[in-house]
Amino acid sequence: MEKTCADALPLTVNSSEKQETVCIFGTGDFGKSFGFKMLQCGYSVVLGSRNPQMSSLLPRGAEVLSYSQAASKSDIIILAIHREHYDFLTELVDPLNGKILVDVSNNRKINQYPESNAEYLAQLVPGAHVVKAFNTISAWALQSGTLDASRQVFVCGNDSKAKHRVMDIARTLGLTPLDQGSLVAANEIENYPLQLFPMWRLPFYLCSVLCAFFFVYCAIREVIYPYVNGKTDTTFRLAISIPNRVFPITALVLLALVYLPGVLAAILQLYRGTKYRRFPNWLDHWMLCRKQLGLVALGFAFLHVIYTLVIPIRYYVRWRLRNATVTQALANKDNPFSTSTAWLNDSYLALGILGFFLFLLLGITSLPSVSNMVNWREFRFVQSKLGYLTLVLCTAHTLVYGGKKFLSPGILRWSLPSAYILALIIPCTVLVMKLILIMPCVDKTLTRIRQGWERDSQYSKSALNGKSDI
Numbered sequence: 001m002e003k004t005c006a007d008a009l010p011l012t013v014n015s016s017e018k019q020e021t022v023c024i025f026g027t028g029d030f031g032k033s034f035g036f037k038m039l040q041c042g043y044s045v046v047l048g049s050r051n052p053q054m055s056s057l058l059p060r061g062a063e064v065l066s067y068s069q070a071a072s073k074s075d076i077i078i079l080a081i082h083r084e085h086y087d088f089l090t091e092l093v094d095p096l097n098g099k100i101l102v103d104v105s106n107n108r109k110i111n112q113y114p115e116s117n118a119e120y121l122a123q124l125v126p127g128a129h130v131v132k133a134f135n136t137i138s139a140w141a142l143q144s145g146t147l148d149a150s151r152q153v154f155v156c157g158n159d160s161k162a163k164h165r166v167m168d169i170a171r172t173l174g175l176t177p178l179d180q181g182s183l184v185a186a187n188e189i190e191n192y193p194l195q196l197f198p199m200w201r202l203p204f205y206l207c208s209v210l211c212a213f214f215f216v217y218c219a220i221r222e223v224i225y226p227y228v229n230g231k232t233d234t235t236f237r238l239a240i241s242i243p244n245r246v247f248p249i250t251a252l253v254l255l256a257l258v259y260l261p262g263v264l265a266a267i268l269q270l271y272r273g274t275k276y277r278r279f280p281n282w283l284d285h286w287m288l289c290r291k292q293l294g295l296v297a298l299g300f301a302f303l304h305v306i307y308t309l310v311i312p313i314r315y316y317v318r319w320r321l322r323n324a325t326v327t328q329a330l331a332n333k334d335n336p337f338s339t340s341t342a343w344l345n346d347s348y349l350a351l352g353i354l355g356f357f358l359f360l361l362l363g364i365t366s367l368p369s370v371s372n373m374v375n376w377r378e379f380r381f382v383q384s385k386l387g388y389l390t391l392v393l394c395t396a397h398t399l400v401y402g403g404k405k406f407l408s409p410g411i412l413r414w415s416l417p418s419a420y421i422l423a424l425i426i427p428c429t430v431l432v433m434k435l436i437l438i439m440p441c442v443d444k445t446l447t448r449i450r451q452g453w454e455r456d457s458q459y460s461k462s463a464l465n466g467k468s469d470i
């Protein structure tokens, strides 16, 4: 039975239970905070320092000794020292022999040194059992008790007994240890806290490229072309008209890119005839950041909706309406009501509204508080089935918006088609491929593959002979 420390409450230690002594080397920010937390959780703490007398502001109840004295007090030592200062440990090789050395260090840059800090430590003190842990926990969070953001502690080491002792300490501190295997994993564990939003990088990069491309594309068609051909100044379009093309187009393309990897994965599985081969790295990474891609797409759809709301109050729009009315009156010409245009207009708006509603629903279900309330099947239903419906509605919204003028040659400027036509290429491709994949004959094979059947496997052929209803 493990003891677990409740954050704010000072722990009353059962006097009949012998307190475990843990040694911490280094009285810097991390050493102090870690010592404070350990004392709070019922451990006896001995701090090792270069100047035991000079050390100030130390947690009350902790003993401070020289490094070599402190090392003799416990068989588990937390090394709260930067890697650059590890060299003094070579003088302590004997007292550290057979002890558990916990490396908590981080670097300033990814892959700063040829080997991980923990492996370097293991080379310096070959007789010790080195365990990597706690590097993802900040000194500030330990001290203030606000560990909610990340309680996960990645742990690795070559000695499994040593590793489990460190994992027990992590649990007692109220953290969640995750065993990452041998010390080879230390490199990855050290790189982890140095990564900046790793899953958001691809979505951010994609949306920047899409926005920049479509902005320039629309500016060529709608600002430069009219200027070159008729010397008309339409630069005001750069403020609302063009962004209200670029944003929805980016949203639509990103939404399609959320569903494209699933389709590619299915095609790959069909082609390989097995699900037991890893996807290529790029596809793996793409699959893993679909949530972030989807949320960025939702952000752009939001922008489109807000930009659309201001259309009626724009000076340019009101001016055009007034002018059209006056011109009509002067010419004494009637502009007959077109039912088909009304239908097209209302239809594309309705499709946009419904698409946006489902888009929001996808966003809401991805909130942890909501996704924790639904089971895996329900989540898949919303994200996969309703997600495809969202893509269908948003694509249809754009197709119907194009409406009659869609393929008329008049919309080409310098042979460039309207931007929304380009925007439709990826969504339509994804939808057509998905349509093929859900055709019964293809779907049946794919389902069998996902249930474990392999096309080229002797084993599955014989298994299939005995069990024909898979």
Ligand SMILES: Cc1cc2nc3c(=O)[nH]c(=O)nc-3n(C[C@H](O)[C@H](O)[C@H](O)COP(=O)(O)OP(=O)(O)OC[C@H]3O[C@@H](n4cnc5c(N)ncnc54)[C@H](O)[C@@H]3O)c2cc1C
Residues within 6 Å of the ligand: 255, 258, 259, 260, 261, 262, 263, 265, 266, 269, 275, 290, 291, 292, 293, 294, 295, 297, 298, 359, 362, 363, 365, 366, 367, 371, 380, 383, 384, 385, 387, 450
């Ligand atoms: C606003 C918004 C929010 C989003 N939030 C989230 C979120 O919180 N979490 C999230 O994960 N996604 C999120 N997404 C992304 C997306 O909705 C999901 O990833 C969705 O599940 C993708 O559906 P899919 O049908 O393409 O893929 P999936 O149903 O995941 O299938 C993709 C591929 O995986 C493989 N596969 C599926 N099942 C199996 C199996 N049993 N065995 C082997 N291989 C299999 C197949 O190759 C399949 O083609 C969000 C999207 C948007 C737009």
Ligand SMILES: NC(=O)C1=CN([C@@H]2O[C@H](COP(=O)(O)OP(=O)(O)OC[C@H]3O[C@@H](n4cnc5c(N)ncnc54)[C@H](OP(=O)(O)O)[C@@H]3O)[C@@H](O)[C@H]2O)C=CC1
Residues within 6 Å of the ligand: 025, 026, 027, 028, 029, 030, 031, 048, 049, 050, 051, 055, 079, 080, 081, 082, 083, 085, 104, 105, 106, 107, 134, 135, 136, 137, 138, 139, 140
């Ligand atoms: N601060 C944080 O939030 C986190 C820190 N870490 C890791 O913990 C370790 C310690 O970090 P932190 O406490 O912030 O660093 P500090 O600089 O605050 O403390 C380092 C301590 O190392 C000791 N030390 C030993 N030898 C030397 C030397 N030659 N020169 C200088 N100091 C020496 C000193 O203690 P003394 O004077 O008593 O000998 C010093 O206080 C680092 O490896 C860091 O990557 C990991 C996660 C979070």
Ligand code: HEM
Residues within 6 Å of the ligand: 241, 244, 245, 246, 248, 249, 251, 252, 255, 301, 304, 305, 308, 349, 352, 353, 354, 355, 356, 359, 394, 397, 398, 401, 419, 420, 423
């Ligand atoms: C409340 C929901 C929505 C409304 C009211 C709406 C309305 C509109 C309007 C009025 C236009 C024409 C803009 C113009 O004339 O310049 C338009 C275009 C467009 N919309 Fe929407 N929309 C909605 C949601 C969406 C969503 C969710 C998407 C996709 C993710 C989307 C994608 C597009 C695209 C790609 C265009 C064409 C852009 C262009 O080239 O002009 N819309 N929408």
Ligand SMILES: [Fe+3]
Residues within 6 Å of the ligand: 001, 002
């Ligand atoms: Fe236990």
